[in-house]
Amino acid sequence: MAELLNAQNIRGVYYTPTGQEVVGVDDVSIQMAEGDVLGLAGESGSGKSTLGSIISLTARPPLVVEHGTLAIDGKAQDLSDMAGIPRTWRGAVVSMLPQGAMNSVSPTMRVRDLVFDVMKAHDGKIKKDEALDRARDRLVTLGLPTRALDAYPHQLSGGMKQRVVTIISTLLNPRLLVADEPTSALDVSSQKALIEMLLEMLEKEIMSGVIFVTHDLPVLRTVANRIAVMYQGKVVESGPTNVMVDDPEHPYTRALLSSVLTPEPKYAKIRIEGMRAFDRESFKAPEVKH
Ligand SMILES: Nc1ncnc2c1ncn2[C@@H]1O[C@H](COP(=O)(O)OP(=O)(O)OP(=O)(O)O)[C@@H](O)[C@H]1O
Numbered sequence: 001m002a003e004l005l006n007a008q009n010i011r012g013v014y015y016t017p018t019g020q021e022v023v024g025v026d027d028v029s030i031q032m033a034e035g036d037v038l039g040l041a042g043e044s045g046s047g048k049s050t051l052g053s054i055i056s057l058t059a060r061p062p063l064v065v066e067h068g069t070l071a072i073d074g075k076a077q078d079l080s081d082m083a084g085i086p087r088t089w090r091g092a093v094v095s096m097l098p099q100g101a102m103n104s105v106s107p108t109m110r111v112r113d114l115v116f117d118v119m120k121a122h123d124g125k126i127k128k129d130e131a132l133d134r135a136r137d138r139l140v141t142l143g144l145p146t147r148a149l150d151a152y153p154h155q156l157s158g159g160m161k162q163r164v165v166t167i168i169s170t171l172l173n174p175r176l177l178v179a180d181e182p183t184s185a186l187d188v189s190s191q192k193a194l195i196e197m198l199l200e201m202l203e204k205e206i207m208s209g210v211i212f213v214t215h216d217l218p219v220l221r222t223v224a225n226r227i228a229v230m231y232q233g234k235v236v237e238s239g240p241t242n243v244m245v246d247d248p249e250h251p252y253t254r255a256l257l258s259s260v261l262t263p264e265p266k267y268a269k270i271r272i273e274g275m276r277a278f279d280r281e282s283f284k285a286p287e288v289k290h
Pocket residue numbers: 014016022023024025042043044045046047048049050051062215
């Protein structure tokens with residue numbers, strides 16, 4: 001597979017208003033091939049979101065990228081000169097699905113207005129109908145109801161809202177999507193639906209790679225073909241998912257994996273008894289006494 005991403009020697013530092021310097025990402029390099037889902041794992045504060053924001057070109061003060069290069073499809077940009085990176089790269093080459101995106105959507109905007117805003121930010125001349133047609137086509141392609149466009153955010157379930165914001169953030173067919181904790185606030189079936197949709201989007205070449213930021217290792221096992229583990233601003237180990245899970249080398253990766261809660265064997269076998277299937281034939285309505 002051709003190389004999709006080559007990020008080299010990224011260092012990002014937060015310069016806080018109180019004069020502190022907090023190193024968020026310390027000389028990190030990562031590579032991805034086309035079609036990869038790279039899981040970025042690590043405990044809270046290890047630098048996952050910072051790295052995600054730098055690679056997706058959404059880093060803002062107080063975060064300053066001191067050095068680093070980002071190459072997509074072999075075209076390199078100097079990350080320490082954000083202003084020098086062509087505007088078209090944001091959204092169309094790399095796109096960000098920020099943490100908690102579904103809750104930061106304005107409650108008074110319909111999904112259709114959000115679609116138009118996002119598309120207009122990229123192409124000031126785009127007509128509303130054109131933007132909505134693109135979103136409608138995308139919803140149809142991914143088997144989601146087009147009426148979602150007419151909804152206000154609160155009218156959508158959490159899972160549907162997250163799938164819709166994912167679709168909106170990829171309307172420009174970015175080469176790479178950075179998704180920050182996209183499944184954290186979802187129940188298990190909505191997590192599965194989102195993961196299936198992301199994989200379908202890759203298959204349909206809506207984008208060509210995903211960086212999936214999460215501290216949820218079981219989720220990464222199902223979605224990522226490669227995992228990079230961060231610790232204190234550095235990538236301490238990376239490799240194919242099965243190798244990382246079955247045979248981790250770095251003590252921190254081992255510690256992270258062993259911190260995943262797995263039920264004791266005797267509890268793992270216990271199944272919760274669900275409601276029995278309703279048998280229409282043998283069902284007798286209770287007598288109503290007058
Ligand atoms: N706005 C900020 N100002 C100062 N320091 C920050 C800021 N945001 C993050 N940091 C620091 O940068 C480091 C990396 O944080 P980051 O949010 O990237 O970690 P993370 O692995 O994504 O954590 P989480 O899983 O909790 O989101 C931490 O030490 C954090 O305290």
